[in-house]
Amino acid sequence: MLDVTRVRADTPGYDADSGLVFLDSAGSSLPPRVVLDxxxxxxxxxxxxxxxxxxxERLDDLAAIKTAIGALINAPASSIALSDSASRSWSDFFYSVPLAEGDRVLISEADYASNAIAALQRARAVGATVEKIPSDGSGQLDTDALAAMVDERVKLVSVLHAPTNGGLVNPAAEATVIAHSVGALVLLDACQSAGQIPLDVAELDVDALSVTGRKWLRGPRGTGFLYVRPELAAAMEPQRLDLHSGVWDAPDRYRLAPDATRFEFWECDVAARLGLGAAVRYLLDLGPENVYAAIAARAEHLRKTLPQISGVTVRDLGIRHSGIVSFTVDGVDSVAVRDRLAEQDITVTVSHASSTLLDMTARGLTSVVRASPHCFVGYDELDRFVAALAAL
Structure with a gap:
């Protein structure tokens, strides 16, 4: 059971007396005091x-960051590379996957714009193709359609675990089995799932996984990490190297780092990385399963109460849901909803079609409002949000 009183006391930016209702952990959450300090x-x-x-002075603490992350996702520390964002992590792996003319890259219908743009750019450069994996009737990735699509020309399948624009959770493990059946690599974007949904890379069996620190993990901005399957981490050559990812051991020769360190650069924000380590250890100390359950319960509370408001439509797809609750309000622009709630110290955000173009276009949506309550949000504050929304 989560000690919510402790969590609230540990969050300096979240004081119930201030009147703030914070519902944007899918954007950039409020860090606990240990991260700030x-x-x-x-x-x-x-x-x-x-x-x-x-x-x-902090070399041991810096090394311990990967150990903590490894404990969270069930991976050896040597398979983890620290970065400045999930997008950087995703791109660093993607651009290191060999691609040639005629090769195929498959992306989820709910894939994020950053991933799609990178895939399209590289495909254009080498003569590969980028193809959409259809969604099934529930809105999640259609594994039957994926099985029908794959062949030996598919080199990489990009799976978005939890989209940015709604509460869907895709069947990542099932998709991975299908991709591996033809020798394709699987790159899982766990940007919105790390910190709120269990992530076990051994069970998921993905080849790589990209994560940011600032969302559900409650770490600082400018942090993230990349997991790479150990055998791949020791074999792949990243597109960009420096004296940290490799060693210049002869005038005409260099030697790559033996593990996922080869995906890192030497220069970094040390303070932010230490903060990321503190955030992950804080989550481990609370008990990740307790945090995940608290987030899920709060999101489910909103999914039950929001449809009771006339004119409000919950837009979440899928069978399994995350802590993101997306909705629209009839006759009120999403940005206006966000701004009018902000006037009452209620923080939500807006997800525009340009972020998830394929999915939003298919559903005829230009934007949705996104509410994403973390475990430190009280049910009375959720109800205050619902009442303010009804008053619009």
Missing amino acids: TVVGHLRREAEVGGYRAAN
Whole structure:
């Protein structure tokens, strides 16, 4: 059972007395105090002794970040590369997958714009094709259609675990089995699932997984990580290297790092990375399963109450749901809904069609409002949000 009183007390930016109702953890969540103190404390230390010495003092703590992440996703620390975002992680792996003329890349219908743009750019450059995996009647990725699509020319399948524009959760493990049957690699975008949905890379069996720190993990902005299957991490050559990802050991030769470190660069925001480690350890300390259950319960509360408001339509698809609740209000633009709620210290956000073009176009939607309550949000605050929405 989650100690909600503790979680609320641990969140300096979230004080019920302030009147804030924060429903944007799918965008950038509120970090717990330990994250704030870790980041600010390290910045102060850099100001005292300089960045190099401050980092050298924290070498063990920096190494422990990957250990904590590994515990969260059931992976060895050596298979994890730290980055500045989920998009960077996704791109670093994607651009390292060999592609040639005639090869095929398959993407989810709900795939994110950053992933689709990168896939289209690279396909254009090498003569490959990018194809959409259809959705089934529930709105989730259609595994039967995927099975009919795959052949030996499919080199990579991009699966979006939880879309940015709604509560859908795609059947990632099932899709991976199908992709592997023809030798294709699977890159799972777990940007919206890490921190709110169980992630076990051994069970999912994906080849790579990209994550951001600022959403449900409650870490700082400018952080993220990439998981790469250990045998691939020791064999793939990233498109970009530096003296951290490789060693210049002869005038005409370099040697790659032996593990996922080859996907990292030396320069980074040390304070932010320490904050990411603090966020992951905080989640592990709370008990991830407790946090996941609390998020799911709050989202389900909204899915039950929002349809009771005249003119409000919940737009979530799929069979299994995440902590994101998407909706529209008849006759009121999504941006106007967001802004009018913000006037009452209720924070939601808007997901536009340009972020998930294939899915939104297919459904005839230009935008949706997105409410994403974390475990620190109280049910009384959810009801206050519902009442404010009804008043619109």
